[in-house]
Amino acid sequence: MPCFAAGGDHPRQGGSLNDLNSWHEDSIVHELSIAQSLLEIVLEESRKHRMTKVRVIRLQVGELAAVVPDSLMFCFGMISENTVACGAILEIEAVPVVARCSQCQLMFEVENHVFSCPECDVPVMDLVSGRDLSVMSMEGEREESDGAD
Amino acid sequence: MGQIEVPVVRNILQANERLAASNRRRFQEAGIYVINLMSSPGAGKTSLLEKTIDGLAGQLRMAVIEGDIQSSHDAERIRTKGVQAVQINTEGGCHLDANMIQIAVESLELENLDVLIIENVGNLVCPAEFDLGEHDKVMILSVTEGDDKPLKYPLMFQLSSVLVINKVDLLPYIHCDVQLIRERTRQLNGNQEIFEVSCTSGSGMDLWLEWLKKKVQGVKDQLSRQGEA
């Protein structure tokens, strides 16, 4: 089935790889390979749940993850053409960077990239969240099973 | 048609992370210490490797995996020194992944090595996101790149156990505040080791080599403790 809505109503629709490169100076290929892994998971899950169409994909992306949401959406739109996920909207929830102090066990949100405990003033390496890159759920249509439903 | 919502909860990078874990086990079993070396293009990764090979000659057995978008130029620079080098061409890809490393490692005799250094593709963003199974991430920042880089590439600085500040021989000619780099990166990673070096003059290399030898010994000690247990 041809796809007329690659990338959905994504603002970068109609853009080219070159456009993208010029505003994200550190190359697009990174998001492309993440988009590929994402698509693999989406297709696998849609088969598992007998989905004929995926409309929404909900993601969690940590604020420390080296992923630009717009480039991820753009890449996903390109590579998902002619799949059940064609035109799907990526809903991206940003996950704040939270760390835990190894001395006092305090959990705190890391602001301005300062990775030290506000209580003990020691360096903190134990991240609780912030590097997330996960598919949380998908929404779409399921094939009618004979007689059932 | 039935509308449905299905829970998924899967890490997008899970495939890479599984392979990285398997690489890590392989390295552990062979008792070799592995570094993932990262920087922008031209910061001095291959130069640091060349100096390190010279500095360790006759003391440690080393091999190199060279990641590059194209060409095998860097691998040839390493082979000239008599060290085994495997070239990976990513054909446009901006980072190495654990799968590429698993394949490259097949052509190395890990049991006859002490240390393996992987030169990643020149880039301060993407390589940080992909675990290769290394023990430590080591990054190079050359003083010609400026002191604002920790602010722009926080993940890379946060994850790197070591920051090598290279090209300090050029400091008299440029505006770069090394103290400011140290302060900015300390906020991101207060446990980071920092070495100021010049691969051209060789200054600072002794401290870096000492650190590296200690790390290699650490892996060997761990292996022999496991052997006794």
Ligand SMILES: Nc1nc2c(ncn2[C@@H]2O[C@H](COP(=O)(O)OP(=O)(O)O)[C@@H](O)[C@H]2O)c(=O)[nH]1
């Ligand atoms: N002045 C100076 N130049 C250096 C130093 N280290 C490397 N270079 C030069 O920087 C350029 C890039 O080095 P290379 O090792 O190929 O960088 P890579 O792309 O990170 O592998 C080469 O021309 C090197 O000679 C240094 O400490 N001082």
Ligand SMILES: [Mg+2]
């Ligand atoms: Mg190089």
Ligand SMILES: [Zn+2]
């Ligand atoms: Zn604390």
